[in-house]
Amino acid sequence: MLKKIFKITLLLSATTLAAGCGQESGPDTKPMVSLSVGTTNTSSSLYAYYSGLIKSVKQQAPEINMTIIETGATIDNITRLQKGQIDIGLAVMDGAYEAYEGTGKWAGNAQSDLRTLFTYTENAVYYAVTKDSGVTSMQGLEGKKFNLGIKGSTTENQTTEILKLLGVAVVAHTGDVSDAVNAIKDGDIIGLTKTGVGTSGDATIMDLETSKKLQLLGYTDEEVAKIQAAYPWLRTTVIPAGIYDWHTKSVTTLAQQVGNIANTKMSVDTAYKITKAAFEEKKYQEESYKSIKALDFKTLTLDSPIPLHAGTVKYLKEAGVDVPKKLIPSEYKD
Structure with missing residues (x-):
């Protein structure tokens, strides 16, 4: 009797397992x-x-x-x-x-x-420097300690190439955004390069402005012409005045899709x-x-x-x- 019950139980278990397997491998199942x-x-x-x-x-x-x-x-x-x-x-x-x-x-x-x-x-490229650095233009970055962007990023590569094109040599700071922010707060570098959310303000910049007075740099018309002659696929955008209380003049910068x-x-x-x-x-x-x-x-x-x-x-x-x-x-x- 016990042997018969065991056989029935085993048969039911096998049937249930087979049914389950059939469901998993059915025609409506999509492979992961x-x-x-x-x-x-x-x-x-x-x-x-x-x-x-x-x-x-x-x-x-x-x-x-x-x-x-x-x-x-x-x-x-x-x-x-x-x-x-x-x-x-x-x-x-x-x-x-x-x-x-x-x-x-x-x-x-x-x-x-x-x-x-x-x-x-589509984001704007921010070139933010401390007000007390005295830097007011891209040319003013000459010889300054400056972060060019996250290591290995297009922003870093692009900024390096463009500054070289414009004849501006900086003392490059290497690191991610957090490293750059800390270095600015500690006074080790004067600024950073990063992409911002559209042209409506950026959280990193807002964080920095709580401890440092900042200024955004932009390109002149002559610099834009030189950049686009060398890299015709690059586009520009404008960071409008007023997105920060201290940003009172619009600046032209690069746009990145x-x-x-x-x-x-x-x-x-x-x-x-x-x-x-x-x-x-x-x-x-x-x-x-x-x-x-x-x-x-x-x-x-x-x-x-x-x-x-x-x-x-x-x-x-x-x-x-x-x-x-x-x-x-x-x-x-x-």
Whole structure:
């Protein structure tokens, strides 16, 4: 009798297990996709954006698991993509363009398989110095101890190249944003370079102004002309007067479009799902990075200086967007 009960129990257990396995491997089950996302330094406001992106993607594609990784931003992310260490990377699009074309830092090492997933913001580059330094222009940085941007970032590389172009030699301070802020507060350096959230003010600058009187530097018309003659893909913007009480005069600076890049190794389906979720579930990203609320992802993405991912093109075309031929990669199939 006991043997009979044992056989029945075993049979029921096996049947239940088989049913469970059949459910997991059924035709409606979507395979899990794990992705590593290279971002930037945790002290950057851009880092916070990615928690919102993950929420957006989970709304439409719960099978996609995204892991955020702190990195040195654009150049570091492109290098990691090249090595297969990450699947998606934050990128200042100017830096992505240089890598794609094989110019600047990437001379002789073109990353022709880079693709834009989507672009989500345009930021201003802040050159902030202490008032007591006496520096009032980019030329005034000559010989001064100054932070050029997060180590390994496009901002650092860009600032280094532009100051060299303008004939300005600084004593470069190396470190992340927190290192630079502390060095300014301690009087070790006179200022820093960083990207700010749009042109509406920046949390790091607001933190600094509690202990130091500051001034923002900008480029003259002649300097802008020289920069754009050498780097025609760079764009400018204006940091308007009044965004801080002490900032009484508008200054012209560089603008950086920021987005997410991948390469051709990412499947069309995965890129499609991520882009679709980012565009259609934008509110979650707005909660993490409020300045993008007034921005249109489609408009920004169509301004990409490198080809879009085939999955992005697929989504945009389904959404009725006319995608310029120059942005459609050779691997895209209708």
